[in-house]
Amino acid sequence: MKSSPPSFILSRHWTDSEAGIELRFWLIDSEGERRCRVIPEQSSSCFVAQRHLKQWQGLWRRLGISVRVGERTFTSLLGDQVLPVYTHSVRQQRRWVHTGQDQGLKVWEDDVMPANRFLMERFLFGSLSEQEGRFRPASSEPELRVLSLDIETDWYIPGQLPALYSIALAFDDQQQVLVVNDGADFITDDGVDVRLFSTVRDCLAEAIARIQAYDPDCIVGWNVIDFDLRILQEHCDQVGLAFEVGRQRAVPLWREMGGQPGRYALELEGRQVVDGPGAFRSAAWAFEDYSLETVSRSLLNRGKRIEHSDDRVGEIERLYREDLQAFAHYNAEDAQLVLDLFDVAGLWHFLIERSHLTGLPMDRVGGSSAAFNTVYMPRLHRYGYVASSVGEQTLQSSSPGGHVMDSTPGIYRDVIVLDFKSLYPSIIRTFLIDPMGLLEGLNADEAESIPGFLGARFHRTRHILPGLIDQLWAARDQAKREQNAPMSQAIKIIMNSFYGVLGSPLCRFFDPRLASSITMRGHDILQRSSEFIESQGYPVIYGDTDSLFIHARNHAEPKRLGRELADQLNEWWRSLLQESYGLASQLEMEFETHYSRFVMPTIRGTDKGSKKRYAGWIEGDGEPRLVFKGLEAVRSDWTPMAKAFQHRLYRCVFQEEDYRQVIRSTVQQLHAGELDAELVYRRRLRRQIDQYEKQAPPHVQAARLKKQHNPNWFGRTIEYVKTVQGWQPLPYVSAPLDYTHYIEKQLAPIADALLFFFDDDFQAVVDDQMSLF
Template structure:
């Protein structure tokens, strides 16, 4: 039978592990497959000249009745490209692998123990080639419904699985939820503060329930009932792994409700790998994990992200300052606004999920990480799980993770730009530059020539950084990348015959994007200190080849008479001359062996003298801003708005005077206190615990003031603060924005240190002075003002 795989977990039955595969069959019935055949194992790496038979006897003696060692298999495998003899040790209970690992490592014949830290369910996915969010064929025996599981039927796996290339997705049931919590005393605490509203959204409809008093037991019972009756395959929230789920779980304990809302009866959600909350049999997806990777939105509140993606505009929904939610619940006249606010959050979460999840499904399909984990995991871990799948099929051992300090190395080339406004600028982009360098020069830790290793000059590629890589055999990373890039070409070829409105086109488009993301992340992975296949020398060699490639391309462009404006990592900015650009592309591909194409064309492009800082107007009229305050999160919204508007006026209308008049008007509004406080908030992340800060920057001072008033603030939180009137250091005047009244705000600070500097980044180039922006005709205004 064919099944669409949602998730894989396991449980113990009679002291033996059983793999649980939560799935849909071809008739879209929700089913469970049990595979009782799979057993946990790890590899023992022998020291040079170790006595193999003696070691096998010692390993046998370690066997314990609770989880006996059931087999010892001698194998030849590769570790970082070198052939090794290993013993595959198989036991029964997955948790016992860790205990055996520590005992085995102490044996004198043992050099290392490998692959003992791979989770059992992921081990099964890797070894069987199973793809979450994909189809597989199993030989099964139907067991029928079982009381322990909320599925239509249960099967026992007799043979398989065999992954299938079927690009049709069944219709999954998705449910979004959002909770609102009583927060009169600052940060709500589940042992004290009740949930006051819950909203649920599915297929465009939304329902909610408000508690009538501070006993929220009925609310949680309603949530559980709705979850079980609706029986979603995918549950989505926004920041739900960090807030909504943990709060619901703790609060349900307080009021005495067992929150077993999954498909395994009696099991409540728990926090699993990468901080995601696991709901048995359902894919719990936190949309915030996707939003974190949306570079363009700096303060990633739900309403900001929904507004940016146009799924729900801010001016079309109720907005309640978070610290005032309790007031809307306490006031019967305002409760309906609270209900609508809660429903808008659930509905916008659902609509964002519809945008984001198709991409997540394809990343899950490629990496093997189930959908509820794939975006919660960092980019490095996503690449690593993909590489583990490659390692299994190529007989490579997975290295252990080693704790390392970050080691810096020389990065990509970034040229100083030609400052000013330029018209008709083409951006030429090398296609997958770093992956293609890794392929061309066979870069990898397994082909790196180590100090003292003898090689013939014609057997190696030598990087500009001095590192050498053997030409044969193909590097592990090369095999991985060639597979990915060929897959992307195949997918894009298939897409050519399909309409963009075709569901298959959309599925394939998300898959090719996921392939591109994984391929491009290989280079960064090599220099990631947590990587199992870490290789700083490899990363440094790749950037050195990249620098050489860009410099050669610039030289060719100039030889053809093209004016080069800027160069950054894998891109060239040139004044667009169609014929010359086509010749440049042809010459680069022929002489340097790398593909380069036009990525975008700007009608107008403005550069200061600073690197990685420019703004342009694209052919379709969109404004593209890189590196200015307008796209940074640590400036107030008013400064960002001013800068974006100046850029728009200067680029679209070419009228500097009009831009000055606009800035004058904003400054006057600030002086009159007419700018909303929300636009004056400066957001900064706490990178450390408060007690680790030696100095006290403004956001730390604001965080401490919030804590004094009962709010919980911890490492990793974004702190929003405003500057109030007074004297002394800035920190002494930085207050949490929700504790401040409008009349307390120091509007002169925002004029002098936010709006003016942001405006001058652009207008200073055109000879505009700060005095003129403030509407002063002479230079005496400072003294008069005092």
């Protein structure tokens, strides 16, 4: 067989057959050729305890199941001797595994599906090539065909199938909208291809035909799996139509997510289905919320064609009845927004690079544990070990989080921030923290191991994870040199996720000795670094996990001081670790930020310094700017007025202007009604309204009132205000606004947190002003 060009793995599938398990990999090469590589007669594998082999053999005979037991002995991370077992059917493997587990027999790695196992054990992450019939790791940059899908329905009520109004498809600068509307005249539009259908079945059939004609590699949308595609599936079921949207006209395979009603996983032959919010979260994008409107406004400076309102669904209903052209444009724009968002955010590049690094398919949301399993387990097997099962590790000790130091409150000039570059991955690299290395270290002489915490010891030479992070670190440095931001971001997210995997009881490599050896070492590093900085004559006013905030006092060049202190600290750690442990330090402190003015507030009502809350003023890097951490200006549960007030007040103080005038003018504007539009609270309901207890918080009170006014409202986000008659929702506000509430609960707390340092208070500033009202 001749060699094939590098091809990206679009999707992977397996099917039981009489001849064994059939694996199918859909591939796309650099020239855009798409093909399905079929590998027949494969087996599913897992591991059983060697000491229970006779019991297993008796069980297999009773069940009439043929298996093959491998000859090589492996060791579990808890010390069991285990043997590999191969079965020609996943269904049969599940049968004997469950039967044996019911009898108290243990199995390892039975949850790894055949297609994933095939790729993982050959280190085929993201892409592959074939050379003389053998698969080889490769890298490729595919040109993907992407189709965005969005539907419109009537009011969605959980548990009921809503009526289907339309299906919008956007791809290659085309927008097509298929509308269910019996009796309407045919409409034409120069910008959007709009077609009308008299029945839901005809509309669905046409949508399926168009998807097959375009033949996308990826289908995207906003909540496209749990809503759009699921609703279309249910409508197809209702009218007796096969929902054939996969390649080779395959139908979706649905799996309900355990413990998450209404949440589904979806497998589609030859295609990836990528959900917008999940993709943005995976790439560590942060927004006030992940609605399509919010994300589009943030990145594209445009949003839905119907502006945010209390009755957007009602407006959609009206357009559907009265203005089909405007309705079609609205639906088409929602589909187009998703395509544009993925392009602007570079998400396709990110997802492809992540797949090359971790082996995860592009549609996998989150998946830090799965990524760790994929890259770690094949290396573990080559050392003769197998991975633990989730819950197998029963140690009860909990590992602490990052160290947060007590702060010294005050208003400062010249605060510099030093930050350890990727502290937790650096600790893993330096102190050789590793699941396999823990077992090896505990069984080795002291001289061959490095002490951790909670009794852990890590082998000096037999380990996997430090080398993995070395490779990722080098790859990230290369990505930075090449200005490959998506690759750099993907590597950063993966490296930083490793600590969470080791510290989560839901992950197979969980061990509190591993996680604690990272976090408790981090505590020690931060504390000793602080002591070193203070020994140089500069007070550390705060520290958090991997950062130190240092008062530069009257140093003429604070930025130069920051770089010098970082260099000195790095050299100090290099010498200390070499002398104490014989280790090469991978710790790297960097100068991060210089705040020309800085506020570390107190805990409200006390003179004790707060944590994870501060504000600073940065100059010299272009336009001066304010930075808020943990304060009201960055919290979603404060009103726009409060946020704007805090910005104005802090800017005024940092620029040494009269803060009293800012306070008085804001209060005056408030009483004059000029700020009414900025007094709206906006909160999200975490559960159904009737699930809250009688003593409900303000946003629930407002939501109940809104439900009374509009029984058809089933929204999750509520906008409301405080009136003299209590909390009232928009747009059903019938009483005057309670300005006293906004003064006492929104303005005063923000001002007093700052005025405390001037021996002043909000009430004293506004007393004279208030007497005018």
